Amino acid sequence: MNQAIHTIPLDWYILLSSILFCIGVMGVLFRRNAIIIFMSVELMLNAVNLLLVAFSAYHNDAAGQVFVFFTMAVAAAEIAVGLAILVVVYRNTKSTDIDVLNRLKG
Amino acid sequence: MMQYAALIPFFPLVGFILIGLLNKKLPKSAAAIFACGMLLISFGLSLYVFMNISRQAQELQLAPWINVGSFSASFNFLLDPLSSIFLMIITGVGFLIHIYSIGYMHDDDKHNIFFAYLNLFVFFMLILVLGSSYLLMFVGWEGVGLSSYLLIGFWFKNNSYNNAAKKAFIMNRIGDLGFLLGIILLFITFGSSDYLTIFPKAQGFMGGDPMITTITLLLFVGAMGKSAQIPLYTWLPDAMAGPTPVSALIHAATMVTAGIYMVARSGILYALAPVSMYVVALVGVVTAVFAATIALTQNDIKKVLAYSTVSQLGYMFLGLGVGAFSSSVFHVMTHAFFKALLFLGAGSVIHGLAGEQDIRNMGGLRKKLPVTFITFLLATLAISGIPPFSGFFSKDEILAHAFASNKLFWALGVIGSMMTAFYMFRLLFLTFYGTYRGNGKVHAHESPKVMTIPLVILAILSTIGGLVGIPASLGGTSQISKFLDPVFKPAEAKMMLSEGSSSISEIGLMSITVVLVIASISLAWYFYISRKRVPSPEGTKLPVLTNLSYHKYYVDEIYNALITKPLDKISEFFKDIVDNKLIDGIVNASGKVTEWLSGLMRFVQTGNVDFYLLAMVIGIACIIFFKLM
Amino acid sequence: MTLYLFIILGVFAILSALMVVLTKNPVHSILYLVLTFFAIAGEYVLLNAQFLAIVNIIVYAGAIMVLFLFVVMLLNLNKETEPHKSVMRKLIAVVAAGLLLVVLVGSLKGADNMAIKPFSQNTGLIENLGKVLFNDFLLPFELSAVLFLAAMVGAVMLGKKDIK
Numbered sequence: 001m002n003q004a005i006h007t008i009p010l011d012w013y014i015l016l017s018s019i020l021f022c023i024g025v026m027g028v029l030f031r032r033n034a035i036i037i038f039m040s041v042e043l044m045l046n047a048v049n050l051l052l053v054a055f056s057a058y059h060n061d062a063a064g065q066v067f068v069f070f071t072m073a074v075a076a077a078e079i080a081v082g083l084a085i086l087v088v089v090y091r092n093t094k095s096t097d098i099d100v101l102n103r104l105k106g
Numbered sequence: 107m108m109q110y111a112a113l114i115p116f117f118p119l120v121g122f123i124l125i126g127l128l129n130k131k132l133p134k135s136a137a138a139i140f141a142c143g144m145l146l147i148s149f150g151l152s153l154y155v156f157m158n159i160s161r162q163a164q165e166l167q168l169a170p171w172i173n174v175g176s177f178s179a180s181f182n183f184l185l186d187p188l189s190s191i192f193l194m195i196i197t198g199v200g201f202l203i204h205i206y207s208i209g210y211m212h213d214d215d216k217h218n219i220f221f222a223y224l225n226l227f228v229f230f231m232l233i234l235v236l237g238s239s240y241l242l243m244f245v246g247w248e249g250v251g252l253s254s255y256l257l258i259g260f261w262f263k264n265n266s267y268n269n270a271a272k273k274a275f276i277m278n279r280i281g282d283l284g285f286l287l288g289i290i291l292l293f294i295t296f297g298s299s300d301y302l303t304i305f306p307k308a309q310g311f312m313g314g315d316p317m318i319t320t321i322t323l324l325l326f327v328g329a330m331g332k333s334a335q336i337p338l339y340t341w342l343p344d345a346m347a348g349p350t351p352v353s354a355l356i357h358a359a360t361m362v363t364a365g366i367y368m369v370a371r372s373g374i375l376y377a378l379a380p381v382s383m384y385v386v387a388l389v390g391v392v393t394a395v396f397a398a399t400i401a402l403t404q405n406d407i408k409k410v411l412a413y414s415t416v417s418q419l420g421y422m423f424l425g426l427g428v429g430a431f432s433s434s435v436f437h438v439m440t441h442a443f444f445k446a447l448l449f450l451g452a453g454s455v456i457h458g459l460a461g462e463q464d465i466r467n468m469g470g471l472r473k474k475l476p477v478t479f480i481t482f483l484l485a486t487l488a489i490s491g492i493p494p495f496s497g498f499f500s501k502d503e504i505l506a507h508a509f510a511s512n513k514l515f516w517a518l519g520v521i522g523s524m525m526t527a528f529y530m531f532r533l534l535f536l537t538f539y540g541t542y543r544g545n546g547k548v549h550a551h552e553s554p555k556v557m558t559i560p561l562v563i564l565a566i567l568s569t570i571g572g573l574v575g576i577p578a579s580l581g582g583t584s585q586i587s588k589f590l591d592p593v594f595k596p597a598e599a600k601m602m603l604s605e606g607s608s609s610i611s612e613i614g615l616m617s618i619t620v621v622l623v624i625a626s627i628s629l630a631w632y633f634y635i636s637r638k639r640v641p642s643p644e645g646t647k648l649p650v651l652t653n654l655s656y657h658k659y660y661v662d663e664i665y666n667a668l669i670t671k672p673l674d675k676i677s678e679f680f681k682d683i684v685d686n687k688l689i690d691g692i693v694n695a696s697g698k699v700t701e702w703l704s705g706l707m708r709f710v711q712t713g714n715v716d717f718y719l720l721a722m723v724i725g726i727a728c729i730i731f732f733k734l735m
Numbered sequence: 736m737t738l739y740l741f742i743i744l745g746v747f748a749i750l751s752a753l754m755v756v757l758t759k760n761p762v763h764s765i766l767y768l769v770l771t772f773f774a775i776a777g778e779y780v781l782l783n784a785q786f787l788a789i790v791n792i793i794v795y796a797g798a799i800m801v802l803f804l805f806v807v808m809l810l811n812l813n814k815e816t817e818p819h820k821s822v823m824r825k826l827i828a829v830v831a832a833g834l835l836l837v838v839l840v841g842s843l844k845g846a847d848n849m850a851i852k853p854f855s856q857n858t859g860l861i862e863n864l865g866k867v868l869f870n871d872f873l874l875p876f877e878l879s880a881v882l883f884l885a886a887m888v889g890a891v892m893l894g895k896k897d898i899k
Contacts, residue, residue, distance in 0.1 A: 008741050014843045016745050020752055022836035025723055027756035029716060029828030035761055035807060039768050042799065043752055046775055057782040062867040065787055069868065072794055073879045077886035079799050083806050084893035090810055098715040720831060727835045734842050
């Protein structure tokens with residue numbers, strides 16, 4: 001088991017994580033439905049989690065995984081509140097299209 | 107015990123603060139008694155200082171004041187014979203005038219504030235004479251200017267009074283510029299403005315040193331403004347707009363003598379600059395004669411006395427200019443007595459006639475205002491220089507010293523004395539003798555005791571005050587010269603005065619003067635009592651010379667045309683073009699530019715959420731990219 | 736062997752993520768996201784972080800995605816109601832994301848040169864994690880409880896219907 005983990009160079013994890021992150025970014029910019037945007041944000045968070053765990057395993061530091069805990073906790077809380085806001089917005093504007101929310105126009 | 111002398115100025119200051127703060131709540135009598143009480147305490151302390159003053163100047167160190175780099179000044183007082191005489195004059199005459207004001211300002215609603223301002227003035231004047239450095243004297247100098255402004259414009263609802271107050275203050279400021287430049291040069295030359303540092307150092311300078319000459323001339327410019335000499339004298343007649351006790355205290359007895367004090371204090375510096383001494387004497391004697399010619403034809407009681415003050419100040423400067431320092435200080439003292447008395451007497455007349463000030467509408471008041479008449483007569487005798495009244499001794503000492511140094515100045519001084527006697531007796535005769543020429547509605551009455559008692563005390567002082575200065579030629583010991591000797595000895599040594607002319611010549615000079623003065627008085631008697639001449643009413647055509655003198659030689663109009671109007675034009679130019687167009691333009695333009703820029707930036711705020719998201723992503727990419735670089 | 740596993744799981748994750756973004760039907764997006772989570776959980780196991788793998792599935796796939804499904808059902812979204820974007824926008828989005836990818840990879844490239852510490856079998860096991868969490872990171876742990884409280888209160892307040 002000792003070397004098993006280390007056969008995969010860290011670079012590859014970095015690459016994988018970055019690709020997932022950028023797919024998430026693309027999703028945020030790509031879609032107009034607010035719920036899909038939220039999910040893309042979740043994808044981004046997960047990509048980061050993956051990277052953190054990889055580093056933690058490679059450097060034998062448990063702090064990385066503990067950090068992932070907290071990230072997950074924060075993500076959960078954020079989803080709860082975000083979806084509540086979305087529901088309120090839907091009630092008021094009958095749509096989840098973010099282009100409808102342009103009242104801050106200067 | 108002498109340390110308590112440092113408290114002398116602070117009693118009037120306490121009076122000012124308390125009366126000023128509690129203004130409306132204090133009953134009139136309480137405010138008056140408190141103010142007079144403060145002055146009385148100061149007078150008592152001054153008396154103590156006067157009795158125990160030592161020949162050596164004593165410095166009281168009170169507090170450090172400014173200490174910046176190599177520049178330091180402390181808040182110190184200097185007690186020596188010169189300052190102790192001035193202390194006595196200021197607190198003594200000031201106290202009497204405070205008592206007088208209780209009666210004069212009795213019916214005024216701003217009564218309490220008046221006493222507060224009077225106390226403030228006394229405080230600043232005391233700082234002026236007690237300060238042991240030019241800088242502290244300058245503080246007092248400016249302070250008395252301020253109090254003078256407040257008091258001249260006391261009845262501020264009248265716009266012309268306000269203008270008079272402003273005129274006084276502004277003209278003083280012109281003089282103060284010279285004073286300030288002088289102080290700066292003193293700092294550059296001596297490194298400090300303390301008397302006790304400068305005067306010993308000055309002993310080492312050569313006579314005629316150009317720097318010292320410049321300094322003394324600049325200091326004299328300040329004295330010209332404060333003590334109303336040509337060309338900065340026109341504010342003093344206008345200052346008669348203030349209440350009469352103010353005219354008596356400030357513009358006769360104390361503030362205007364600040365210039366004399368300053369020049370006397372700087373005696374050694376002037377002794378080192380013969381050119382400045384000559385200028386001082388010249389300005390003094392010209393002013394004396396010039397103002398006297400104007401006083402000959404004036405018809406307002408207070409204006410006659412105002413021009414008389416200007417003239418007498420000229421005499422004092424003449425005395426300083428010819429090296430008679432202690433004689434000038436002696437004349438300051440006697441002048442304070444009789445001029446304050448004259449003003450207070452005039453105030454008594456004005457009060458008795460319910461506001462009438464034109465002597466053409468007076469006459470025959472001898473019987474109705476007896477005490478006022480007698481005291482006024484005694485003061486007039488004193489100012490004319492009749493022996494044995496006080497004015498005789500002081501003025502003749504000055505004239506004797508003038509004779510010793512410049513015969514022309516002596517001659518002009520004697521002419522001035524003749525004119526002084528003439529116009530003062532003209533004033534006396536037209537006011538008190540003859541028949542009453544005013545409208546019959548006013549019932550003239552004598553003033554209450556609170557006003558007449560100070561008149562009596564000042565009359566006694568005017569009569570016997572000269573006895574401290576009887577010169578040697580008449581068998582006296584001239585105590586005042588001896589008293590002031592330690593202050594002026596270094597200066598007199600530098601000047602190498604020719605020893606005074608022999609006694610016989612001095613008696614001869616005195617006799618000439620007295621004879622000429624009596625001749626003037628007889629002339630006045632002839633015109634105004636025998637021939638019962640009355641000055642023409644307003645608007646009649648006057649002969650050329652009389653017209654010139656009556657209109658004060660049109661000096662005010664000349665100043666107006668030469669100085670005020672061009673300055674006004676320049677101010678208007680700056681207001682319209684520089685301020686309105688240029689500076690406002692720049693400010694408005696910066697506003698417009700900001701508006702324009704923000705108009706451009708407005709388009710960033712589309713309100714579109716994914717535009718913002720896109721911007722965020724690109725921004726992050728850029729940041730990371732630049733961190734890599 | 737591990738290498739192959741890694742590659743398979745990696746490709747699986749990327750494909751699922753792409754489908755999340757590209758599908759028109761929201762419900763399909765959610766299901767694809769669940770698949771992505773499973774793939775990532777597999778990756779975790781490869782890294783000897785078993786506890787986190789399980790937690791990932793329970794919390795993310797189990798709770799959060801179910802919540803998303805609830806909301807989608809509540810709002811009754813389906814393929815027809817999906818708003819469309821212009822082609823230009825999509826192009827810009829792809830370009831921006833690609834840019835970010837390049838920059839990220841470029842910046843993190845040198846991380847591999849750090850010294851690899853000796854491997855310990857215990858890292859990632861629940862016992863060890865528990866020790867670290869409750870010894871070194873106690874305060875953040877407690878604070879996250881407060882965070883949850885705030886989020887709960889916020890969500891409830893926002894979700895309430897106005898009583899007319």
